[in-house]
Structures are given as C-alpha cells and as structure tokens.
Amino acid sequence: MVRGGPILLILGAAQDGGVPHAGCRARCCEAAWADPARRRDPACAAIIDPATGRRWMIDCTPRFPEQLRRLEETSPRGDGAPLDGIFLTHAHVGHYAGLIHLGREAMGTRGVPVHAMPRMASFLRTQGPWGQLVSLGNVDLRPLEDGRAVPLSEGLSVTPFAVPHRGEYSETVGFRVAGSRCSALYLPDIDTWDRWDTPLGEALRGVDVAFLDGTFFDAGELPGRALAEVPHPLMRDTLLRLAPLPPVERAKVRFLHL
Ligand SMILES: [Zn+2]
Ligand SMILES: [Zn+2]
Numbered sequence: 001m002v003r004g005g006p007i008l009l010i011l012g013a014a015q016d017g018g019v020p021h022a023g024c025r026a027r028c029c030e031a032a033w034a035d036p037a038r039r040r041d042p043a044c045a046a047i048i049d050p051a052t053g054r055r056w057m058i059d060c061t062p063r064f065p066e067q068l069r070r071l072e073e074t075s076p077r078g079d080g081a082p083l084d085g086i087f088l089t090h091a092h093v094g095h096y097a098g099l100i101h102l103g104r105e106a107m108g109t110r111g112v113p114v115h116a117m118p119r120m121a122s123f124l125r126t127q128g129p130w131g132q133l134v135s136l137g138n139v140d141l142r143p144l145e146d147g148r149a150v151p152l153s154e155g156l157s158v159t160p161f162a163v164p165h166r167g168e169y170s171e172t173v174g175f176r177v178a179g180s181r182c183s184a185l186y187l188p189d190i191d192t193w194d195r196w197d198t199p200l201g202e203a204l205r206g207v208d209v210a211f212l213d214g215t216f217f218d219a220g221e222l223p224g225r226a227l228a229e230v231p232h233p234l235m236r237d238t239l240l241r242l243a244p245l246p247p248v249e250r251a252k253v254r255f256l257h258l
Pocket of ligand 2: 090165189
C-alpha cells in the first residue's frame with residue numbers, strides 16, 4: 001500500500017476453477033495447459049504487515065499450496081507459523097476448499113484463526129470434512145459480523161461487508177482492508193450491483209484501490225450454460241456504470257475473479 005506499510009498481495013485473480021479450467025478446450029485454456037506461465041490461480045489475497053512479520057490470507061482456494069508458497073517467497077515469516085489468519089468470503093469452492101490442506105492428512109496445523117460469518121462458520125463446523133478441522137483444532141473459528149472491523153495490528157484492520165450472492169451454504173462478504181494511510185476493497189463475488197445496499201461509486205470513494213468481480217466480460221462468455229444460474233455483473237455493464245465517475249475514481253478499479 002504505502003512504502004514500509006502493510007501490503008495487500010494478490011495471489012490469484014482467476015474465477016473459482018482457475019486457468020486452465022477443468023475440461024475446457026477453449027483457446028485460453030489450451031494455451032495454459034501448454035505453457036505453465038499462463039496458468040492463473042483462483043482469486044486470493046494476502047495481507048502482510050512488514051512491521052510485525054504477520055500475514056493473513058483472504059480466502060483459501062484449491063490452489064492454497066502454491067499460493068502459500070508464493071506468500072512464503074515474498075514474505076517469509078521465519079518461525080514456521082503458516083498464517084496468522086484466514087478471512088473467508090463465502091462457501092463456494094474457489095474460496096474455502098483449500099482449507100483441506102490444513103487438516104491431518106496434509107499440514108496438520110494447530111489453531112489457525114479462520115474468520116467467517118455465522119452461516120459460513122456453522123457450515124464449516126457441522127459439515128464434513130470441514131468439521132474435522134474444527135474438532136481436531138487445526139483451525140480456530142472466529143466470528144465475523146457485517147460491518148464490524150477486526151483489528152489485525154496497530155492501524156491495520158479488516159472489515160467484512162455483506163453482498164448479494166448465491167447463498168446455498170453461506171452468506172457472502174467482501175472485505176475492506178484499511179491501513180493507517182491506505183485502504184482497499186476486495187470483492188470477488190457479487191450477483192448484481194443493483195441489489196447491494198452500497199452504490200458502487202460510494203464504495204469506491206472510501207478506498208484507494210478496489211478489486212471487483214470481473215467474472216464475465218459479456219453474456220457470450222459461457223456457451224452452453226445458463227448465466228442466470230451463476231449471476232455476476234457483466235464487466236461491460238460495470239464499465240458503463242463506472243463511466244460517469246471522475247477518472248480518479250475509475251482508476252481505482254482492478255477486475256479480478258476472471
Ligand atoms: Zn467465486
Ligand atoms: Zn461465489
């Protein structure tokens with residue numbers, strides 16, 4: 001964010017399935033099968049506090065091993081502790097399924113704080129295999145509350161905000177990450193801007209940079225599938241919505257979950 005201050009490191013910007021997508025024969029996926037440099041991991045971010053060496057992740061994707069490795073390479077902790085916490089947006093596979101690596105069959109972590117909204121936490125506690133992570137103490141569930149900031153260290157906090165998104169198993173939140181001089185919005189999944197109680201322009205005004213749902217560019221992106229089953233704001237529509245805003249506001253937007 002600001003030199004010497006906390007860092008928001010984007011560890012993945014693809015949609016839940018990553019690139020290349022399972023079974024996909026599209027040109028972009030074929031190119032990624034052929035060239036590992038073109039592969040893209042699902043959306044995930046790390047918050048790093050250089051002052052304390054502490055590190056948190058936002059979401060825990062199926063590519064958690066690679067993403068944790070990249071975080072280690074960028075910001076080694078030195079004491080072997082994997083993470084100081086994980087903040088979960090929601091219970092769609094690209095956002096939490098990597099938790100499985102914390103369990104007995106893999107890392108066997110002890111008490112990694114997992115911050116989750118009430119339905120998300122209940123889902124993890126009561127549904128296998130996630131419940132075993134809780135009962136064995138691999139993770140320590142910490143309740144999140146809509147709009148209530150979680151302090152991470154001095155001058156650094158994470159605040160969840162609820163957004164409309166298919167809620168089969170959990171609520172969905174985005175996060176506002178605030179340092180003492182800079183702040184960022186992290187919002188990988190939302191069904192529509194219209195059903196969110198915060199106008200997009202207002203959400204942008206409060207931050208320095210915003211990572212927003214860019215799942216589909218336009219309605220032709222998912223041949224053979226009904227877009228209505230997996231609604232997202234189309235990037236084309238989001239761009240039109242952003243068009244009347246001052247350039248300084250538009251320049252804050254980075255699309256992710258692509
Ligand atoms: Zn997603
Ligand atoms: Zn989702």
